[in-house]
Each structure stands twice: as structure tokens, then as C-alpha cells.
Amino acid sequence: MSEDAGEHITAIETPVYLKYNFTAGQATTRFLQQVRQGKLVGQRRPECDCGNVYVPARGSCAACGLPTTEEVELGDKATVQSFTIVWIPIPNNPIQPPYIVANLVPDGANISFIHLMSECDNDSVHIGQRVEAVWKPEEEWDYAMDNIRYFRPLDEPDVPIEMIGKVPLAGWEGEA
Amino acid sequence: MSERLSQQFELGYTYTRSTGPIVGRFLTELRQRRIVGTRGDDGRVYVPPMEFDPVTASALDEFVEVADCGEVVSWCWVSEPRDSHPFDTPFAWALVKLDGADVPMVHAVCAGRDEMRTGMRVQACWAEETRGYITDIVCFEPEAQGKGP
Numbered sequence: 001m002s003e004d005a006g007e008h009i010t011a012i013e014t015p016v017y018l019k020y021n022f023t024a025g026q027a028t029t030r031f032l033q034q035v036r037q038g039k040l041v042g043q044r045r046p047e048c049d050c051g052n053v054y055v056p057a058r059g060s061c062a063a064c065g066l067p068t069t070e071e072v073e074l075g076d077k078a079t080v081q082s083f084t085i086v087w088i089p090i091p092n093n094p095i096q097p098p099y100i101v102a103n104l105v106p107d108g109a110n111i112s113f114i115h116l117m118s119e120c121d122n123d124s125v126h127i128g129q130r131v132e133a134v135w136k137p138e139e140e141w142d143y144a145m146d147n148i149r150y151f152r153p154l155d156e157p158d159v160p161i162e163m164i165g166k167v168p169l170a171g172w173e174g175e176a
Numbered sequence: 177m178s179e180r181l182s183q184q185f186e187l188g189y190t191y192t193r194s195t196g197p198i199v200g201r202f203l204t205e206l207r208q209r210r211i212v213g214t215r216g217d218d219g220r221v222y223v224p225p226m227e228f229d230p231v232t233a234s235a236l237d238e239f240v241e242v243a244d245c246g247e248v249v250s251w252c253w254v255s256e257p258r259d260s261h262p263f264d265t266p267f268a269w270a271l272v273k274l275d276g277a278d279v280p281m282v283h284a285v286c287a288g289r290d291e292m293r294t295g296m297r298v299q300a301c302w303a304e305e306t307r308g309y310i311t312d313i314v315c316f317e318p319e320a321q322g323k324g325p
Contacts (some may be wrong), residue, residue, distance in 0.1 A: 006204070006207070007204075008200055008201070008206045009195055009200045009203040009207070009308040010194065010195055010200050011192050011193060011194050011195055012192070012195060012203065013190070013192050013193075014192070014193045014194055015188060015189060015190045015191060016188070016189040016191065017186055017187070017188045017189075018186065018188075018189075019184070019185075019186050020184065020186070020187065021182065021183075021184050022182065022183050022184075022185060023180065023181070024180075024181040028181075029179060029180070029181045030183055031216070033179065046260050068274045074280040084233070091188075091190050122273065129234050137309060143181055154285040
């Protein structure tokens with residue numbers, strides 16, 4: 001019954017599109033307002049024993065659950081906590097693979113955020129590597145993390161694994 | 177709080193699904209405006225085709241063509257269609273048992289609210305251009321009067 005069926009179908013496109021309306025809460029709004037000014041700002045709850053600085057802050061301390069009331073300005077330097085090399089092209093993504101997506105902990109903060117790495121040899125990127133933010137020109141700044149184009153390697157000693165996430169704002173001196 | 181930051185965005189999962197030989201055949205036949213099922217071990221005809229017999233679990237490979245008209249076994253009226261629905265005007269989701277099939281399949285029925293009833297006869301409305309998707313059947317419509325069995 002299929003003498004004129006043409007090519008046999010072996011696959012069909014079944015996309016799923018999820019439409020969101022994202023409203024930033026107070027903590028994220030404060031963070032984005034600072035990003036728009038070219039600054040990375042974390043938050044902490046000064047009274048908490050953990051002393052953790054979160055970036056981007058979600059508004060409460062993960063250790064005690066209470067509001068992070070204090071803002072802490074962070075530097076442009078960070079440490080690679082983990083990374084992956086992306087080889088698969090993603091539709092509508094202008095970045096050509098292979099490229100690096102990394103979890104980066106900014107100096108002065110205790111948790112990582114995800115961003116791109118570039119100006120680097122992909123095969124030599126490693127955990128503990130020191131990097132710095134490369135910002136877009138000021139006139140292009142918006143309420144967005146891609147105000148930072150990417151992070152590029154710094155010529156500084158690696159941070160030992162046990163010290164990643166504990167580097168002070170003053171930076172890493174290379175002493176274990 | 178001086179400012180309220182809000183933004184729309186869309187997350188898209190651009191899946192391509194492998195059909196396998198049985199569903200692939202079903203869709204290939206749909207593209208030719210034909211509906212096929214598979215015959216189970218007990219002789220029942222499943223539409224859309226099943227890959228394995230639901231009782232014996234043996235692989236099924238005997239295809240059977242069925243009619244593109246049949247009977248509404250059950251239905252649910254959609255009075256306020258959403259964006260993801262196939263129509264922007266009220267319609268019914270229905271279980272339609274096609275002539276020659278032994279089980280019903282889900283599809284949309286475009287009919288007036290007052291026309292909908294269990295047991296009503298419906299006829300497939302085919303897309304002008306068929307692509308090998310279930311939407312090659314745009315919907316089922318009430319069978320034209322005098323055209324019934």
C-alpha cells in the first residue's frame with residue numbers, strides 16, 4: 001500500500017518551547033544594577049558564621065537561610081573551579097565550538113558562577129587556573145552577565161584545589 | 177526597591193525524535209493520506225500502530241490500512257484553547273475509533289459544541305500539504321450527512 005510513499009520517515013522534529021517571564025527578585029535586581037555599572041557585587045550575611053559571599057546572590061545565606069544584607073564588591077579576577085569544552089553547536093548560539101564554559105569563583109567570593117573562557121588554549125585550561133574578566137565597551141552595558149564577554153587566563157600561579165573558593169579580594173599571592 | 181527588572185525569554189529544546197520502523201511507517205503512510213495500524217497476536221488492529229503486542233509482547237509487523245473515518249468513543253470540550261493547542265477556537269479532544277481499527281486514537285474534532293456527542297461519526301480533514309506528522313490530519317469533522325455507512 002506504500003508504492004508511492006517516497007522516502008521512509010525515520011525521524012521527526014518534536015521541539016518543546018518553554019516561554020518564561022522572569023522577574024528578578026530584590027537581590028538579583030541589586031546584582032544586575034551593579035553589573036550594569038560594570039561591577040561584580042556579591043552579598044553576605046555579616047552575622048553568619050559561614051561568612052560566605054554569594055554571587056550572583058539570591059537574597060539569602062545558604063548556611064543559615066537569613067537575608068544577605070551586606071554587599072561586597074568583587075574584583076575582575078577569578079579562579080577556575082571546573083570547566084567543560086563544548087563541541088556541540090547549539091541552535092541560534094553565535095559562539096562557534098569548541099569553546100570553554102567554566103565555573104569561576106571571583107576573588108572575594110565563595111561560590112562560582114558560569115561564564116565563558118576565551119583567549120586561551122582549550123587544551124591547557126585547568127582547574128585552579130587564574131583568569132580575569134574582559135568587559136564589553138561601557139556603552140554596551142546592560143542588565144546582563146554578558147557585559148563580560150569572557151574570562152581570559154592570567155599569568156599567575158595556580159590556586160591549589162583546597163583553596164578554590166577561599167581566595168580573598170586582595171587576590172592570590174601564590175602561597176599555599 | 178526603585179526598579180523592577182522583568183524579562184521574557186524562551187527556552188527551546190529542539191528535539192528530533194527517531195521514529196523506529198513502526199511509527200515511521202505510520203507517518204510515511206500519513207504523508208500519503210492513508211492511516212495504518214498493526215495487527216496484534218489476537219487479531220485486534222491497533223491505530224496508531226503498536227510496536228509490540230500489549231499482551232504477548234511479541235514484535236508486531238503486520239500493517240493494516242484502516243478508514244479515515246470513524247466514531248467518537250469519548251471526548252472533552254476545550255472551551256478556551258491555549259497557545260499550544262492546534263486551534264484558537266473551541267474544539268474537542270476526542271478518542272476516535274476508525275473503521276477497521278479495534279482501539280480508538282486521540283485527535284482533535286472541529287465541530288460545534290452542540291454537535292458533539294459520543295457515537296458521532298467523524299471524517300479526517302487532511303492538510304493540503306502533508307509532511308509525515310500526525311498534524312497531516314488537521315482534525316476530524318462531522319461526517320457529511322448521507323455519507324455514513
